[in-house]
Amino acid sequence: MRERQDGKGENQRFCRAGFLQKPARQKVGVQEMIAEVIVDIAAGETDRIYDYLCDDGTEAGSRVRAPFGGKVVPGFVMRLKETSDCPPGKLRRVYPCPDGMPALNGECLFLAEKLTARYRVPKALVLRLFLPSEMRTGKVRELMKSYVSLRVPVSEMTFPKTAKNQRGAAEYLEAHGKTECGYLNGLFPGSVSALEKKGYAEVAKEQRLRDPYRGLDGEQPGHILTDDQRAAVEKIGTDKRTVQLLHGVTGSGKTEIYLTLIADCLRQGKSAIFLVPEISLTPQMLAQLRARFGRNAAIMHSGLSAGERFDEWWRLRTGEAKIAIGARSAVFAPVENVGVIIVDEEHDSSYSSETAPRYNTFDVAYLRAKYNGCKLVLGSATPAVETYKRATDGEFGLIRLEKRINRKPLPEIIIADMRREVRRGNNSAFSSPLRAELEKCLSSGNQAILFLNRRGYSQTVICKECGYVAKCEACDVSLTYHRDEDCLKCHYCGARYKVPVACPECGGTKLSYAGTGTQRIVADLSRLYPSARILRMDNDTTSGKEGHYKILKAFGERQADILVGTQMIAKGHDFPSVTLVGILDADMSLHFSDYRSGERTFQLITQVAGRSGRAEEKGKVVLQTFSPENDVLRYAVAYDYEGFYRNEISLRAAAMFPPFSKIVRVLVTGEDEKKTIEALRSAYVGLEGLYTANPEKFLFFNRMHAPIRRIQNRFRYQVLMRLSDTSVLPQVYDVCAQSRTRDVLVSVEENPVNLS
Numbered sequence: 001m002r003e004r005q006d007g008k009g010e011n012q013r014f015c016r017a018g019f020l021q022k023p024a025r026q027k028v029g030v031q032e033m034i035a036e037v038i039v040d041i042a043a044g045e046t047d048r049i050y051d052y053l054c055d056d057g058t059e060a061g062s063r064v065r066a067p068f069g070g071k072v073v074p075g076f077v078m079r080l081k082e083t084s085d086c087p088p089g090k091l092r093r094v095y096p097c098p099d100g101m102p103a104l105n106g107e108c109l110f111l112a113e114k115l116t117a118r119y120r121v122p123k124a125l126v127l128r129l130f131l132p133s134e135m136r137t138g139k140v141r142e143l144m145k146s147y148v149s150l151r152v153p154v155s156e157m158t159f160p161k162t163a164k165n166q167r168g169a170a171e172y173l174e175a176h177g178k179t180e181c182g183y184l185n186g187l188f189p190g191s192v193s194a195l196e197k198k199g200y201a202e203v204a205k206e207q208r209l210r211d212p213y214r215g216l217d218g219e220q221p222g223h224i225l226t227d228d229q230r231a232a233v234e235k236i237g238t239d240k241r242t243v244q245l246l247h248g249v250t251g252s253g254k255t256e257i258y259l260t261l262i263a264d265c266l267r268q269g270k271s272a273i274f275l276v277p278e279i280s281l282t283p284q285m286l287a288q289l290r291a292r293f294g295r296n297a298a299i300m301h302s303g304l305s306a307g308e309r310f311d312e313w314w315r316l317r318t319g320e321a322k323i324a325i326g327a328r329s330a331v332f333a334p335v336e337n338v339g340v341i342i343v344d345e346e347h348d349s350s351y352s353s354e355t356a357p358r359y360n361t362f363d364v365a366y367l368r369a370k371y372n373g374c375k376l377v378l379g380s381a382t383p384a385v386e387t388y389k390r391a392t393d394g395e396f397g398l399i400r401l402e403k404r405i406n407r408k409p410l411p412e413i414i415i416a417d418m419r420r421e422v423r424r425g426n427n428s429a430f431s432s433p434l435r436a437e438l439e440k441c442l443s444s445g446n447q448a449i450l451f452l453n454r455r456g457y458s459q460t461v462i463c464k465e466c467g468y469v470a471k472c473e474a475c476d477v478s479l480t481y482h483r484d485e486d487c488l489k490c491h492y493c494g495a496r497y498k499v500p501v502a503c504p505e506c507g508g509t510k511l512s513y514a515g516t517g518t519q520r521i522v523a524d525l526s527r528l529y530p531s532a533r534i535l536r537m538d539n540d541t542t543s544g545k546e547g548h549y550k551i552l553k554a555f556g557e558r559q560a561d562i563l564v565g566t567q568m569i570a571k572g573h574d575f576p577s578v579t580l581v582g583i584l585d586a587d588m589s590l591h592f593s594d595y596r597s598g599e600r601t602f603q604l605i606t607q608v609a610g611r612s613g614r615a616e617e618k619g620k621v622v623l624q625t626f627s628p629e630n631d632v633l634r635y636a637v638a639y640d641y642e643g644f645y646r647n648e649i650s651l652r653a654a655a656m657f658p659p660f661s662k663i664v665r666v667l668v669t670g671e672d673e674k675k676t677i678e679a680l681r682s683a684y685v686g687l688e689g690l691y692t693a694n695p696e697k698f699l700f701f702n703r704m705h706a707p708i709r710r711i712q713n714r715f716r717y718q719v720l721m722r723l724s725d726t727s728v729l730p731q732v733y734d735v736c737a738q739s740r741t742r743d744v745l746v747s748v749e750e751n752p753v754n755l756s
Ligand code: ADP
Pocket: 223, 224, 225, 226, 229, 248, 249, 250, 251, 252, 253, 254, 255, 256, 257, 405, 406
């Protein structure tokens, strides 16, 4: 338990979270220092250091409350000093928050400097990343409980005959030790205050930590590592390079390697950060981690209540817990002396932030690894093309795990040619091979997962007869149908095309725009298999806390035979009785209008396939497509990552797509269209200046409407660039920082995941 310095009478009612109370009167006679303070207001105008007077006990990284423009606002002490350029009479005083220790440690302050410089956003915005949001809003406090304990032994107490409750309570306390007041009063009404009055007992407030995983603790030993796993752990330890890529097929025992690395850290008294995609934080996984590491593991995910998140954060900050486990934002965990940082499923798109500041998790993790002199371990069965290139180029260490632990073959993937189905008059969403396999699976009492890769509004035109897909002539990526303007658009160059009436390749007229939604699939399935129990999982069914956990849990408990869902079912789940996975529309991601669509498709198929045949029975996968001869699908079916990679990297090189260039989008959004256009204009002028001065560094430069012109009442404009040389990137950030106003957001996205 950390030491608390806030037990000073009137201050006791402060909570860490809050800035709820007015600052106390200025104290006199305290040694004074000058604090350089960043006020917690995310605006360009206030993004500078302000000098304040502070008490001697204030430390760098402390949270304070600062009088500012007639209000009292939260702030952070960045540095302390003896003198200020501001005349002494003008300096105002900040008031410390009774946190007991600075909320931000030295490493946080270092990272904040680096990230502010990298992403050119107000420092307050960056500092916020390091704290649980509950702490800023002041809505959560520590859970304080009163406890009573004895001051003298019962044998030295005297009680009147009638005071049965007092005696009973005293004896209870002697037998059981410190007890919560409310509990004792429940057993022996009125006893606590009576014993306290007599001086026999004392009452003290203590923090009780809300612990979401109470009861799961243990010190379970891990598996004995296989030779391959042992070799991997050793290589990670001895190789000089900071970043190590662990490329291992699903089921090759990567998780066990991570856990071993973490356990080694603990043994050396160091801490660890373990990042996973949010979706893989399943109850199974959490239970496994707590069983292995007990209360050393602090888990941060969106399913926790605000109070739980707050307490987990403090457990890490005080060093009570040493392992931070969580999704993207856990990369900012307040741990010190980090011994290893692990990023599981490193290719997952959830690692880049889509809100300001749009940091990349890898960048932050890398800075932290360098700061701590520790390893950054990236793991995946299907590494991002960019990561794999850096590994094969020798920049990162590369470790391969080619065998599955149980030596079971990966499930067989069967391709179902949907053009043939259509020619045969089957216009349904289910091919005949899929139906045959589904019937086999259901009749043998196993479970099936049907996966639908529907992505939002994005629709590509596909000819159902020949598999033709409309592509941009200039960019070689698929076009996206825009219903509002009834045209096809390229998201990389803005080109517009008329919607074809007939297929330009085969003249067929069965052109399809829309994927079929999960809801339709479920309806069709229940018609085909009336006795099958079906569960659906997509964005519509998973709202609310733990929505998707509930569905997965129900499916895991075999309350359903078929699970129908979108990409959220692709990852991390272990259902032993699933023997069939159907991928209904492999094309939807293949022709998604994104240069990464091949990569995405390969990753998705590999992952979804990994859900089948985890236990004794052999698994099968049916992959439905209109383009069975497509290279990406062929490599995926053969589980040939290397082949896929070689093919993909040569395509990227030829088209000068990342990693051979960098796509940069400057997105300008605001509610007031005129102001938004003004900001766009200002950004554009600056960027155009850059472009005309360095044309050789730009492969592409253009200003246009964002593909979706308005989202949540905000008008959206963009300047899209493709850079062959990123040395101009800092200037791009500068221009954008200057164009930002109170009402208009101007953000820079590097290789954005989503160009909508
Ligand atoms: P990955 O993360 O690469 O997909 P996992 O770490 O989940 O693979 O391992 C797959 C399965 O093998 C798990 O059920 C795990 O418990 C088991 N396993 C891992 N390492 C060992 C080992 N050394 N001995 C026995 N079983 C192991």
